[in-house]
Amino acid sequence: QVHLVESGGGLVQPGGSLRLSCTASGMIVNINSMAWFRQAPGKERELVASISANIYPTNGRTSYAESVKGRFTISRDNAENTVNLQMNSLKSEDTAVYYCNRIVSGINYPLEPWGQGTQVTVSS
Numbered sequence: 001q002v003h004l005v006e007s008g009g010g011l012v013q014p015g016g017s018l019r020l021s022c023t024a025s026g027m028i029v030n031i032n033s034m035a036w037f038r039q040a041p042g043k044e045r046e047l048v049a050s051i052s053a054n055i056y057p058t059n060g061r062t063s064y065a066e067s068v069k070g071r072f073t074i075s076r077d078n079a080e081n082t083v084n085l086q087m088n089s090l091k092s093e094d095t096a097v098y099y100c101n102r103i104v105s106g107i108n109y110p111l112e113p114w115g116q117g118t119q120v121t122v123s124s
Contacts, residue, residue, distance in 0.1 A: 060114030
């Protein structure tokens, strides 16, 4: 059974940084396509960043929502079996609950039950 636990959220001022982590059990993140999503109050959950399986032919290709390009970086830590999201130059509109999930590469369909997520609040 796959279990995903998000962590690393918090309160940060605009322009600040946070690093989110998603710890996976019951699966190996290196050979799966993974993604970070977020849901702001009153809005639908949206895809933030994805990283394809680290196998041919996608070889760990990353993709980002336009709103976070150049500011967020998704990565894997294979030793820890985690997927991380480095968030820099944070804006108030980045405030949301952030979730990770295993996805179907290409269509970004989430495959696992959602975890509790981790709250990110960007405010002065």
